[in-house]
Amino acid sequence: MSYARIIGTGSYLPPRIVTNRELEATVDTHDEWIVERTGIRQRHVADTETTCDLAEVAARRALEMAGKRPEDVDLIVLGTSTPDLVFPSTACLLQGRLGIAGGPAFDVNAACSGFIYALGVAHNFIKAGTSRCALVVGSEVMTRILDWNDRTTCVLFGDGAGALVLEASDEAGILSTHLHSDGKYEHLLNVSAGISRNHQLLRETGAFLQMKGNEVFKMAVNTLGRIVDETLEANQLTKAEVDWLVPHQANIRIIQATAKKLNMPMERVVVTVGEHGNTSSASIPLALDAAIRDGRIQRGDMLLLEAFGGGFTWGSALVRY
Structure with missing residues (x-):
């Protein structure tokens, strides 16, 4: 049976940095409160760059590390909640940028779990033998859907992209992926309008991210704790056999709670939330x-690797790097 192994990673952050101190000048908040509650000190903001622009740089860097050419790629799965267009998909746009064609390319929208979902899909393509070299990307311009007057959300998010190259191998790399969702919680974390629902808001006031932070926090901590157990049990591993936790970078307190569940010291947890903020589906590949x-x-x-996002969606991947 074919396995999928990570052979290259890449990332990209837009150059503009917005610090907490800068946000103090526009909304009723302060640096100390943001850092204490979230761990975030700054975030990157894309001024003119699109989701595909960010994804292209990250993808090319991943291909360079992997020693692969774009034409070696036979599958692109891209996680995003902020696509360039309704269609074509951002994955198809990226495929065109890379100058390749023929293999499937499509987006996955699972909010902050988008990269884990994309990784799970690509992993199964390779296991099934229908792909030999997959490009898996998480890319977001979350700042385009923020209400910059809402201090409860505008301090949390940033923009960026991360990518990895998976290759079929006889040696196990991706050991398992675990994907879940529960749609009854959509009211706790969502964007207020779309194409076929509340579409008039897009023209009148804009559609912004809305979140009931306390409820989302509680659900995330409990759900991620359960998926840690599920992942370890599925692979008959103990907590001590995990070398690194690479979590979704939403909030330092959620990350710390998951590390505690694993009995893992924070020195073995990859943390980038302070510098990046929550980049949604881009956060795990950026950290990795x-x-x-x-x-x-x-x-x-x-x-x-584990993530939790709007939907609610959540997922994990156990990886031998």
């Missing part, structure tokens, strides 16, 4: 690329 490139994560390490 950072830890691989600075040498923290080494070949052979066991990684647990």
Whole structure:
């Protein structure tokens, strides 16, 4: 049976940085409160760049690390909640940018779990033998759907992209992926309008991200705790056998709670939320690329990736890097 192994990672952050101090000048908040409650000190904001622009840079960097050419890629799965267009998909736009054609390319929208969902899909394509080299991307311009007068949400999110290249292998890399959702919680975290629902808001006032933060926090902590157990049990592993936790970067307190569930010291947790904010589906591949490139994560390490997002959606992946 074919396995899927990570052979390259890449990431990209737009150059503009907005600090908490800058936000103090426009909304009723302050740096100390944001850092204490979320761990976020700054975020990157795309001024003119699109989701596909960010994804292209991250993808090319991942291909370079992998030693692959764009024409080697036979599958692109891209997680995003902020696509360039209704259609074509951002994955198809990226495929065109890379100058390749023929293989499937499509988007996955699972909010902050989008990258884990995309990874799960690509993993199963390779296991089934229908793909040999997949490009998996998470890319977002979350700041385009923020109400910058809403201090409860505008301090949380940022823009960025991360990517990885999966290749079919006889050696196990992605050991398992676990994907879940529960749509009855849509009212707790959503964007207020779309194409076929409340579409008039798009023209009149805009459609912005809305979140009931306390409820989302409680659900995220409880749900991620359960998926840690599910993932370890499915692979007959103990907590001590996990070398690194690479979590979705939403809130430092959620990250700390998940690390505690694993009995894992924070020194073994990849944390980028302070510098990036919540980049939704881009956050895990951004963090993964950072830890691989600075040498923290080494070949052979066991990684647990996990995320929770609007839907609600949640998921995990156990990876032997």
